[in-house]
Amino acid sequence: MVVASRVKKVVLLQPASAGGNFEYIAIPRQGMLFLSGALAQWEGEYLYEREIWFEDRCGVIDPDKDLEGVDILMVTALINEAPRGYQVARLAKEYHPEILTIGGGPQMGPLSEEAFEHGRFDVIVQREAEDIIGQLCDILLTRSTGERNAYLEKVPGISYLKDGRVTQTRRSGLINPDFVELPDFHSIRDLTPENPMAGGVIETTRGCTESCTYCQVIQQFLGYRLISRETEVKRLAQLTELAADGLIHSRNGNFQVFISDDLHTPPLRAVKFRDERLARLQAWKDHTQNMYMICQARAEIGQDLELANAMLDANIKMAYVGVESDNAENLKLVNKRQEPGQMHTDLTTMNDMGFSIVAMTIIGLPYDTEESIMELADWVTQVSRYQTVNFLTPLPATSNWDTLVPLNEHGELLAEGEMRPYHLYTGRQFVHQDERWTMAESRDLFDRYSARLTPVDDLYRRIFRILRNYRLRLASTSRDLGDNITSRLADATESLKSWSDPVSMAGREFGENISQRVGELSEKLRSVSQPLANARQEVVENIGTDVSELADSLKDLSGPVNDGSSDLAANISSRINDLTEMLNTVMSDSRRGRTTGD
Template structure:
């Protein structure tokens, strides 16, 4: 079959941070890359369209899809861009109703039938890799057997047949590498200190998260049990993309890269032995690294790390179940400064129980750590599947859910909750002020400009879309 896998554009959902996202944060969509490899291995003709990389509107993306004449189109979407996947699918169905449209990703996985709109013929809930070849084979056979594939949602007359979530991949080493040759790798750039903007690739070392942060659905989507690739498998992929595409920087997308320090140490050893001369970065928790581990990582080319601070209020840290102390956070940033590793962070406002005083406590806390070179400040969004969503629906801890229009579930361009009497409009104004004060130190403003450029930085800090 002729298959086209699509990632809708997303940076225009980032409000005043859109310019930063366009310059720096265009990310190779790994999910459809894995599916492309599996489909091609099964004998299908496969194409990828990354509408973000090509700066396409939904209509433009649909026109390109139609011109390529696929038989099947698979779209992947998170909650903030689900409406964009719907827009593309509606364009396709209007112009070429014979095209089979399939939707996957976090939003449909969590909401199921609620998000299974008429523009989609099929949906896949959960991880798709284990069932994708069977799904395509069933389509080749006229749909016979679709109702026996776990994870597939379809229609039978006026009724929806929901077969639950698909099986998780038990051994990540069994997956082929993403179909990197189907991407335009020159479109994916990130800033590396001392090198400027460089082409890069993204990878996942692990899937699964044992933590219970109220704002995150990772443990729901990936499971609580950690599933890791072998370090040898990861190094083999690094070697492949370095030799094939001359990519010399890797960004690991794991929510907690160092959850298994033994795997990271072995990876570092193998990476050094392979002499690939690549740099890499990742995210983790402040209480899951020490000086020994960071030193080993730095020696193997590790150049940038980000920690989830989330809030400067110890009271709010407990409410959101972060399970990290401010002492851990200060300690780890002193270590990154000592070792010369670039350090950023993530922080949010609009948490359960939060007051305006708590927001300013976050600003003061981040300003007090000179090693933090850059920090976004997003507004907490109650994504479906998170405990935050349930708290907001129930009206607990001062939260009130004001909208279930998921196109408005934007971290940098809105807000859909009232928090202790603070409206989304007020939170947005407070976000602008907080961002300005957070970055008004010489070190933070200059490092942000180096990374994102002058115009993008000023627009973000001043809150201009």
């Protein structure tokens, strides 16, 4: 019988996204699934009860209520999720001083000092962690603060505070990529047949054969490592079982699977890896009959018909292809080994074979001009069914992080000691200084370029609309509410314009001031549509109620002047103040997460 004190509760958190590619929300990332699996198979001092919380799927976590009784909180985050991750970790310590917190992932790993400062973590992991996570948790739980450091210094690839300074242990060793054979899907919070995943996800390799300078993968996952053939088959069987149990959404028994490998089919020059992938794909078709599979690949598979046909036979029907640019100088500059003319030929071949191509493009590369960017949009939409776009964005551990001069959220040079505006690191605008475009101009350019595309995000939104469950509807409902609120305020603003006409209304200076403030409030509501999507339902409902009451008051104020007009105007001004404060809180909670008591 297990002694109760040996059972420890762990929450593994993936914070809400501030924007970017929609597939990050639709498809669960696997880092936490493998960490949870590693804790499940760990044989040490404790048994770990685990819950994986994806905020984009499960709603935002309440660090006060939802972490009651939790022993360890683990947080990983992409760059635009980092402020939310820091916020939750910091508040967890404030509400539950005894809780232990561990951070990691592609953002915190390279920037551990920032993570300690803003998130108050106990430990930051700076490598893949499946082989050390059980040992690390045991140390934190069994050793007092005074004696802990002597044990932490023996754990490879972590950082911790010693005498107030960050101490980093040496990163050593490469993990077998199937150290944990099966990701722990069953620990995902609220994963039920009533609330299934939009699709399955499988990892068959880690790392990449390439060395593109803008990419984090080659720093986060060293080498190019394949799981065993036996493990691949087990993971495919696991997905089939999850779909049969209703935990992956399916239609007529068929379901989608995203292969998360950064490069599923290796380049042709890597002959050994290419031949191994071909053999595996040829064996897959007995295990993937009911799957519609999606992977990332190089366009040069259009030159390898044997490999391409094996992919189609295995039901890999959609391929994300890194087009990046159609400018040879840009590609050479970022170490992207491909030639634009050959890319066109390869994509044409893949389309003719029946692949659904998602062309991944990067704009804002050094040789780009506004004209060439628009020409890229015109070309890429002719050779692919869907597209993604990101501005060149500096990421930790890449060469661009130190060489590109960062901007603050207002588009001005970042002050020394100021944290970067990570909520803007979505690829939708420049976040660094560039002589060609300001931040605002780049955002406008992004919008004009995107308007010419068929974004793959639209596909994932349609998948979400198919899923009729409470959790997934909540985010959509919040966004819709945000749009409706803005629409109501726009109507009210138009009403104020006639009210403040100098001919029809006395006291027009006060009226014009309210009209201006309502317009500013409407713009603020538009800017917080994404944070509103991640806010708790009661917060969104309160804002909606207040806006409805404000709209009614504005309608009354637009009528004939009477003795109560002055008091009504003062009441409206107060309501605007209250709403502005509420929206600032939503913004702060979602974007910054840096002040106490958020």
